[in-house]
Amino acid sequence: MVWRPFYFGNLIVDPKNPDKVYTVRMTKNDQTFSTKIEVKLDPRATYTIDDRRAQFALVGRLGALLDHMSWAVDAIAGVRDAAGERAAKLPGSDALRQRLTALADAVDRIRAKIVATKEGGMITGEERLREYLGGLYGDVNGFDGRPTDEQITRSETLGRELDDVVREFTTLTGQQLPAVNRQLAAKKPGVIEVLSEEAWRHAHQQP
DSSP: OOOOOEEETTEEEOTTOOSEEEEEEEEETTEEEEEEEEEOOOTTOSSOHHHHHHHHHHHHHHHHHHHHHHHHHHHHHHHHHHHHHHHHTSOTTOHHHHHHHHHHHHHHHHHTTTSOOSTTGGGGTOOOHHHHHHHHHHHHHTOOSOOOHHHHHHHHHHHHHHHHHHHHHHHHHHHHHHHHHHHHHHHOSOOOOOOOHHHHHHHTOOO
8 A cells, every 4th residue: 555645736745744844946947946844733633643643554554455355356256257257168067167157156155255245235235344444444534533442453353354255265266276277278268367466456556
C-alpha cells in the first residue's frame, strides 16, 4: 500500500508528518527563490499528530488487506472459470469433466467465504469478508483521529480470517491442480494456472 501525499500546488505534504516545515523553491530563468512554509495540524482538530499517524497506519494496513483480498477473489474466480470452461469441452461421461466440475464447485465455495454470492449482494443483507473489510476501511478512513481499540482488533481478526481462506484455496489447488493439469495436458484443452499476487499487482498498477 503506497501512501498518498497531499498536494498544495507543487508542494507535497506527507500525511504521516503533517506538522513540518517545508522548503519551497521557484526557479525563473537563472534565478532561484526559496521560502519556508510551516504546515501545522488544524488547531480546530480534536486529535493529535500521533492520533493522525495511528489512523494513517491502520488505513494503510486495511488498504493492503483489501488489495490482498481482491487478488484472492480474482485468483479463485480464475481457477473456477478455467475449470468450468475446460469441463464444458469434454464429454459428459468423461471422468476428467466430473473432476473439473467438482474443482470449480469447491473453489467457488471458498470464494463465497470472501464475497456475498446471492443475487443483489449487499442489497439482500448478505455480508462476507469483503463487506466487513470495506466497511471497516470506510469507518477508519472517514475520521482522521486515532482508531478505536475495537477497530484495531477487528482489523487483526479479519486479516486472520482472510489468511485462513487464502490458505484453504492454496492447499486445495496445490493438492488437486498438479494431477488435473497432467490430465489436461494429455487431452490438450490447456492447463489451469493460478494467478499470482505479483502478476495481479502488476496488472493493477496505477498509471
